Structures are given as C-alpha cells and as structure tokens.
Amino acid sequence: MNNPSPAKRLKIIHALNVIGPFCGLLLVLGLFSLSSEVRPYLFTGENFKLILIQTVIVALGALGMTMIIVSGGIDLSVGSVVAFTSVLGATLLVKGYSTFATAAMTVLAGGLFGLLDGLIIAGFSMTPFIVTLGMMGVVRGMAKWVAGNQTVNNPPNAPLNHLMARVAPTQLFPLPPGVWIAIGLAAVISVVMRQTVFGRYIYAIGSNEATARLCGVRVRLQKVMIYALAGLFFGLAGLMQLSRLTQGDPTVAIGLELDIIAAVVIGGASLNGGTGSILGSMIGALIMAVLRNGSNQMGWQNFTQEIIIGIVIILAVGLDMFRQRRTKNAGHS
Amino acid sequence: MISVRKSFGATRALKNVSFEVAPGEVHALIGENGAGKSTLMKILSGAHQPDSGTVELEGQPFVPANPLHARRRGIAMIYQELTLAPHLSVEENILLGEEPARFGWLNRSRRRELARQALAELHHQNIPLEAPVGSRTIAEQQVVEIARALIGEPKVLIMDEPTSSLTQVDTENLFAVVERLCRRGVSIIYISHFLEECRRIAHRYTVLRDGESVAAGDMRTADLREIIKFMVGREISDIYPRTPHPLGAPVLELRELAGRPKPQSVSLTLRAGEILGLAGLVGAGRTETLRACFGLDPIRSGSVLIGSKETAHCSPAQRLAGGMGLLSENRKEEGLMLNRSIADNMTLTRYAPLSRCGFIQRARQQQTAREWMERLDVRAQGPGQPIGELSGGNQQKVALGRLLHHQASVLLLDEPTRGIDVGSKAQIYQLIGQLAAQGKAVIFVSSYLPELLGVCDSIGVMCRGVLSEVRPASQWTEQGIISAAIGQACA
Numbered sequence: 001m002n003n004p005s006p007a008k009r010l011k012i013i014h015a016l017n018v019i020g021p022f023c024g025l026l027l028v029l030g031l032f033s034l035s036s037e038v039r040p041y042l043f044t045g046e047n048f049k050l051i052l053i054q055t056v057i058v059a060l061g062a063l064g065m066t067m068i069i070v071s072g073g074i075d076l077s078v079g080s081v082v083a084f085t086s087v088l089g090a091t092l093l094v095k096g097y098s099t100f101a102t103a104a105m106t107v108l109a110g111g112l113f114g115l116l117d118g119l120i121i122a123g124f125s126m127t128p129f130i131v132t133l134g135m136m137g138v139v140r141g142m143a144k145w146v147a148g149n150q151t152v153n154n155p156p157n158a159p160l161n162h163l164m165a166r167v168a169p170t171q172l173f174p175l176p177p178g179v180w181i182a183i184g185l186a187a188v189i190s191v192v193m194r195q196t197v198f199g200r201y202i203y204a205i206g207s208n209e210a211t212a213r214l215c216g217v218r219v220r221l222q223k224v225m226i227y228a229l230a231g232l233f234f235g236l237a238g239l240m241q242l243s244r245l246t247q248g249d250p251t252v253a254i255g256l257e258l259d260i261i262a263a264v265v266i267g268g269a270s271l272n273g274g275t276g277s278i279l280g281s282m283i284g285a286l287i288m289a290v291l292r293n294g295s296n297q298m299g300w301q302n303f304t305q306e307i308i309i310g311i312v313i314i315l316a317v318g319l320d321m322f323r324q325r326r327t328k329n330a331g332h333s
Numbered sequence: 334m335i336s337v338r339k340s341f342g343a344t345r346a347l348k349n350v351s352f353e354v355a356p357g358e359v360h361a362l363i364g365e366n367g368a369g370k371s372t373l374m375k376i377l378s379g380a381h382q383p384d385s386g387t388v389e390l391e392g393q394p395f396v397p398a399n400p401l402h403a404r405r406r407g408i409a410m411i412y413q414e415l416t417l418a419p420h421l422s423v424e425e426n427i428l429l430g431e432e433p434a435r436f437g438w439l440n441r442s443r444r445r446e447l448a449r450q451a452l453a454e455l456h457h458q459n460i461p462l463e464a465p466v467g468s469r470t471i472a473e474q475q476v477v478e479i480a481r482a483l484i485g486e487p488k489v490l491i492m493d494e495p496t497s498s499l500t501q502v503d504t505e506n507l508f509a510v511v512e513r514l515c516r517r518g519v520s521i522i523y524i525s526h527f528l529e530e531c532r533r534i535a536h537r538y539t540v541l542r543d544g545e546s547v548a549a550g551d552m553r554t555a556d557l558r559e560i561i562k563f564m565v566g567r568e569i570s571d572i573y574p575r576t577p578h579p580l581g582a583p584v585l586e587l588r589e590l591a592g593r594p595k596p597q598s599v600s601l602t603l604r605a606g607e608i609l610g611l612a613g614l615v616g617a618g619r620t621e622t623l624r625a626c627f628g629l630d631p632i633r634s635g636s637v638l639i640g641s642k643e644t645a646h647c648s649p650a651q652r653l654a655g656g657m658g659l660l661s662e663n664r665k666e667e668g669l670m671l672n673r674s675i676a677d678n679m680t681l682t683r684y685a686p687l688s689r690c691g692f693i694q695r696a697r698q699q700q701t702a703r704e705w706m707e708r709l710d711v712r713a714q715g716p717g718q719p720i721g722e723l724s725g726g727n728q729q730k731v732a733l734g735r736l737l738h739h740q741a742s743v744l745l746l747d748e749p750t751r752g753i754d755v756g757s758k759a760q761i762y763q764l765i766g767q768l769a770a771q772g773k774a775v776i777f778v779s780s781y782l783p784e785l786l787g788v789c790d791s792i793g794v795m796c797r798g799v800l801s802e803v804r805p806a807s808q809w810t811e812q813g814i815i816s817a818a819i820g821q822a823c824a
C-alpha cells in the first residue's frame with residue numbers, strides 16, 4: 001500500500017466525511033431501484049419533486065438541530081413547536097391577519113420557545129435533554145389549548161397554502177417556494193457555521209466547553225443564541241407544516257424531533273458535540289425522505305417503514321463510529 | 334521586572350510563599366505532590382483568588398480576576414492536562430477566543446497566517462494547520478497548546494509539568510522552545526518534579542513544601558541532594574503498628590507488564606503475606622499498573638502470573654473470581670456507589686453467601702454488613718445508611734470491607750489513605766498488617782512516603798512507567814525513593 005503524505009491523507013479524510021452520507025443516499029436509492037416495480041416511478045422528475053417537498057420540514061428542523069447538536073446539546077421539543085406554530089399560523093389567518101404578519105409571528109413564536117429553552121439551559125446550567133423534554137409537553141399542551149382541541153383550517157386560497165404546493169411542471173423552476181427557501185437557508189447557515197466566529201464557537205463549545213470558557217468564549221450567551229436561532233427554524237418548519245396540510249393540527253408532527261435528530265446524526269454529527277455539518281445533515285434529511293418515499297412505493301406497511309428506518313439509523317451511526325476510529329488512527333501514524 | 338510576593342493567612346494550600354521572576358528568566362518551582370504549586374499557579378492565572386498577599390506585575394500590583402483577564406495582561410498558562418478542543422483544527426485551537434474577524438466574519442487567511450507564525454516560532458511548521466487536534470500526538474498537542482499561549486505576546490508563561498506526558502525527544506524539543514522564548518524576554522515559571530530537567534533549563538529555583546517557600550537559589554550551582562532534603566523535610570512518626578507476618582509462596586508475578594499507554598515495563602513478585610509498596614510521582618504509571626493487572630485496562634505485552642499460571646488477558650470479573658481485589662484511588666467516582674447503602678456497597682462483589690436462588694436475603698445482607706462495620710470500626714447509623722453521608726475515613730473502611738467480604742487473597746490498594754483523617758489512617762495501617770498476617774498479599778500504592786516506609790515489607794519505585802528493582806523497605810530512605818521517582822541515580 002502506498003503512503004500518502006499527512007496533508008494529502010487529511011484531505012482524503014475530509015472528503016470521506018462529506019462523501020460518506022452521500023454514498024448512503026446513493027445506496028438507499030440503489031436498493032429501492034432493485035425492485036423492477038418501483039424503479040420506473042422512483043426515478044421520475046415528479047417523484048424527485050415529491051421527495052424534495054417531503055424533505056423540507058425535516059431539513060429546516062435539521063438546520064436548527066445541527067447547531068444545537070454540534071454545540072453538545074439536544075432539543076426534543078421540535079415536534080411540539082412545529083404543531084404549536086402551525087396551529088398559531090392557522091388561527092392568525094382565520095382571524096384575518098395578513099400573510100406576512102402571520103408568517104413573521106409564526107416564525108418568531110418558534111424563536112421565543114427556543115429563547116426560553118436557551119435561557120433555562122444556560123441560566124440554570126440544566127441538562128438540555130430534561131429542559132426540552134419538559135418543553136415538549138408544555139408546548140404540545142399549549143398547541144391543543146390554542147386550537148381548542150381540534151384542527152384549525154386555513155381560509156381557502158390563502159397565499160401561504162402555496163408555499164409547499166406542487167406547481168405545474170411548465171414553470172421555469174418547477175419547485176414550490178418552500179423548497180427554495182430551505183435550500184437558500186441551508187446555504188446561509190452552512191456559511192455561518194464555517195465562516196463566522198459565532199459558527200466556530202458552536203464547534204468549540206461542543207468540542208470542549210471548559211476550553212471554550214478558558215479561551216474567553218461567552219458560553220452562556222452563545223448557548224442562548226444557538227437555541228433561539230434554532231427555534232426560528234423550528235417555527236419556519238411549523239409554517240411549512242401549516243402550508244403542507246393547509247390546516248393547523250395540534251396533534252401533528254409527533255416524533256418529528258426524532259426524525260430530525262436521526263437526519264443530523266446520519267449526516268455525520270456526534271451527539272457528544274463538536275462534529276457535524278449542514279451539508280451532511282441535509283443529505284441525512286434527504287435519506288430519511290427517500291426511505292419513506294421508497295417504502296411507500298414498495299407498498300410496505302407503516303410498521304415496516306418504522307423498523308427499517310430504525311435499523312438504518314443504527315447502521316449509519318455504527319458506520320460513522322467505525323470511520324472515526326480509523327480517522328484517529330490515520331492521524332496518529 | 335516581574336515580582337511575585339504572596340503571604341497567605343490560614344489557607345491550607347498556601348501559607349507563605351514568595352518568589353520573583355525576572356524577564357527572560359526560567360524559574361523552576363519545585364515541590365512534592367500537594368506542596369501547593371498548582372494552587373499558586375491557579376492564583377497567578379486567575380482561576381483562583383488569593384485570600385491575602387500581593388502579586389506584582391512589572392512593579393504594579395496585579396490580581397487577575399479570571400483567566401481571560403490574566404491572559405490579556407500577559408500571563409499565559411499551560412496546564413498539566415491539555416485543554417484543547419479535540420474536534421477543532423490545529424489552527425482554530427491556536428486562535429480560539431482571539432479569532433481575527435470583522436463584524437463576526439472570520440478572516441481565515443489571517444488566522445492561518447497567525448497560526449503559522451506561532452508554530453514557526455516554535456520550529457514546528459510541520460504540524461498540519463487544518464488537522465483536527467484530537468488526531469495529533471500528545472507531543473504535537475502540547476506544541477499547539479504552547480502556540481496558543483504565545484498568541485497574546487505573553488510576558489509570563491507558566492508551564493505546569495509540561496514533560497510529564499512527553500518522550501525524551503519531545504522533551505528536548507520543548508527545551509529548545511523554552512530557550513528561544515526566554516531569549517525573547519519571556520519569563521517562564523517552570524513547574525516540575527524532575528530536578529535534572531530543571532537543572533538543564535532553569536536559571537533559579539524555589540522549593541515549596543506544605544504551602545511555604547522553604548528554599549531558593551541558583552539552579553545551575555545547586556546541590557540536587559540538598560534540594561531533595563528541602564522537598565521532604567519531615568520525620569517518620571511512629572503511627573505504624575507492625576504485625577509480624579512470615580512470607581509464603583509467590584501468589585502474583587508480573588513479568589515486563591506493559592499497558593496502553595502506561596506502564597512501560599513492570600516486573601515484580603508478590604508473596605503470600607507480603608506488603609509490597611509502589612512509590613512514584615503522580616503520572617508515573619502506578620495506578621495504570623494496578624488497573625492493567627486487574628483487567629481494567631488493556632495489556633500491551635508482558636504477563637501476569639497467578640500462582641505460576643499465565644493469565645494476562647482477564648476481565649475484572651475473572652480477576653475477582655480468582656480472588657483478586659482492587660481498591661480504587663478514586664473513591665467517590667469509581668470506588669463506591671455514593672447514593673447506595675453501606676450494605677449494598679460492601680456486598681456488591683459477593684452475593685453468593687447472602688442469597689438463595691438468586692434472591693438476596695436482606696436480613697443476611699444487613700447482618701453481614703453489620704459484622705464488618707463492627708470489625709472495621711465504621712461509624713454510621715446502620716448498614717442501611719447511604720454511603721455518601723459518611724466521612725472519608727469511614728467510606729474508605731467500607732470500600733476495604735468490600736474486599737474483605739469478597740475474601741480476596743491478593744489486594745491491590747491504590748492510595749488507600751488519601752484524603753482521610755489520621756485516626757482512620759492508623760486503623761487502615763493496622764488492618765493491612767493483620768491481613769498480611771493472615772497470609773494475604775497486598776500491593777500498596779501511595780504518594781505518601783512515610784506510610785510506605787512504615788507499613789511495607791518491600792518497596793519498588795516507578796518512574797515514567799518503569800518499575801525499579803523491588804527492594805526490602807529497610808534498604809530504602811525517603812531521599813532514595815524521591816531520587817528514584819524523579820529519575821535520579823539512587824543516592
């Protein structure tokens with residue numbers, strides 16, 4: 001075996017970190033295309049469009065969740081926040097607020113919950129797992145309360161309904177605005193994570209919080225900002241949920257946080273913090289969507305899908321640990 | 334001119350310390366474990382606040398409020414344990430907290446340039462800037478740590494045991510760096526146990542003992558034996574009751590045992606009824622030796638013979654079944670289940686005599702615990718009391734009680750008297766003597782030399798992962814042990 005120089009080897013490892021989840025995506029697509037019944041439907045433009053639309057909510061959630069997980073935290077309340085903000089949006093529309101005001105308040109509501117999480121976690125040095133687990137119940141209850149225990153239907157023809165609607169293929173960009181918003185925000189956050197001091201401090205805190213403090217990082221403030229910013233994305237995911245169903249449903253998105261966490265982890269983040277990337281998480285979100293889409297087309301039952309997705313998560317994380325161990329050895333020799 | 338003066342009131346850690354460091358000087362701070370070196374350095378670097386006394390920096394009184402404050406004023410610290418963010422790159426770690434940025438937007442090329450300069454100054458341009466720090470060797474990580482300290486143009490650089498995890502070659506490189514720094518006018522406070530090292534690079538020294546500065550002078554002309562005498566400076570008192578115990582057949586033999594990464598090489602023979610002491614400095618590999626022997630850490634090479642049977646790779650469960658017991662040095666985190674009862678803690682490893690068909694009979698468990706508590710003089714409300722509520726000495730007796738209840742015939746005791754009162758210490762010495770008289774074999778690891786000399790039949794000294802020849806305790810002196818522990822030829 002030839003021995004590349006350390007710098008070269010490093011580049012290969014870096015490339016592997018990005019390519020890994022991407023290969024996983026190709027692998028999942030490849031496995032589904034083994035079935036001759038599914039193949040003709042799977043690789044149509046129309047189906048890819050559907051997959052992208054199905055990815056948007058998990059992808060937006062994964063943007064916020066990546067920041068939180070990289071900083072060494074976790075947020076279990078995402079599903080509840082999505083349900084609450086979708087109910088809030090529908091209620092505001094029914095009350096006659098403008099499209100813009102509704103969208104802004106929906107997103108801000110998510111941000112407020114995130115801010116609250118961050119203040120409790122940083123202010124009282126509490127475990128994020130416990131704080132957001134409690135928040136999960138609180139916000140779900142509030143969603144049901146605001147909705148009066150039933151779904152709230154959007155007014156017909158509300159402009160927000162078109163955010164996630166499938167558009168005619170004759171258009172120049174045959175994708176709904178929601179997909180473009182998600183792609184644009186992913187690009188922005190990816191740059192923020194890599195190119196700004198704020199972004200690099202997220203990695204520093206997750207990698208070694210004591211060191212970050214020693215080096216003058218204002219850890220508490222940074223944490224509050226991370227959770228608040230992530231909350232905005234969860235609010236936006238709620239807005240997409242609202243548009244998708246054209247109604248606010250207080251019982252929607254139960255367990256969504258687990259799909260999002262799975263996407264982030266499949267994308268290469270460690271739940272111990274310090275590692276992860278936006279690109280990886282986005283591919284992870286796509287993998288989750290392709291798995292669901294393919295399983296539907298195979299005509300598998302819901303329970304089969306759940307079992308398969310569970311196995312995929314374990315496999316993905318297991319492979320990642322294996323890869324990281326090799327990375328470490330490569331660096332040492 | 335930098336001068337540091339301190340006189341502390343009634344604090345246990347530091348009583349009366351004063352010394353001063355000139356620009357461009359390497360000042361060695363020497364002392365045994367617990368002499369107060371680390372506390373002193375934590376005050377200088379802003380991690381602790383002094384109760385009284387003064388620190389002067391360039392003639393001005395200066396007491397750093399926090400590490401950032403100290404760093405801004407030019408005092409940088411390199412800690413004994415590395416404090417890097419393992420996932421971040423070399424370059425990010427070097428500039429963590431001092432990133433060149435405009436409106437929060439990183440200037441990456443400038444950051445790379447600064448990091449490159451810092452590494453070049455240390456003659457270590459070969460370390461790849463974009464590699465994650467966690468993937469580099471310990472020596473390289475240390476260089477990164479020093480490079481980070483250099484970023485703020487420090488006036489004073491404090492190095493706490495910088496060579497304790499380095500190889501010989503890396504140590505030489507580090508010395509070259511230190512010499513370059515002091516030629517630039519940086520003052521360096523160099524904390525080390527290794528006198529030979531201090532002699533190589535330090536100009537002057539101060540010896541600390543029990544929180545006081547007891548001696549100071551010029552390092553190049555100093556008599557090392559004189560310094561060792563100042564480091565020890567106490568008499569062996571008579572609290573070591575000896576129970577006569579004859580030595581029996583060998584029960585445990587280690588042959589060139591090597592673990593990952595420590596120890597390097599340990600060979601010893603332990604006989605029934607023998608108390609064998611392991612001396613050495615913190616980090617010399619004593620704990621690791623016991624852990625490898627007990628199956629807690631992987632063994633790289635060498636063998637562990639029990640009754641002349643080769644059993645190198647065993648799990649802790651197998652070791653326990655074979656009659657070996659380990660008392661952890663880390664009582665609170667590893668040794669005991671603090672929120673469980675005394676009875677639970679004592680009987681954890683041997684439920685067989687207390688249970689029927691897998692069901693533990695609580696009455697018998699309580700009764701057994703009560704008997705041991707009586708024998709060991711554990712002061713507690715009863716066997717049901719959570720162990721976290723007891724004093725350190727009583728906790729340790731319960732931990733020892735577990736080994737006794739287990740009927741271990743080979744006991745590995747790691748710092749059994751750390752952090753407990755004198756009365757309990759004497760009781761534990763007595764107990765160890767009685768155990769030996771019953772024919773049990775004991776390995777006794779301690780950093781407190783008088784107790785090793787007072788209790789043990791034979792003593793070996795570890796230095797940088799290697800165990801010296803084991804000799805009868807009567808042939809050792811405190812000076813001899815310290816000399817061996819810090820890598821000096823025996824005096």
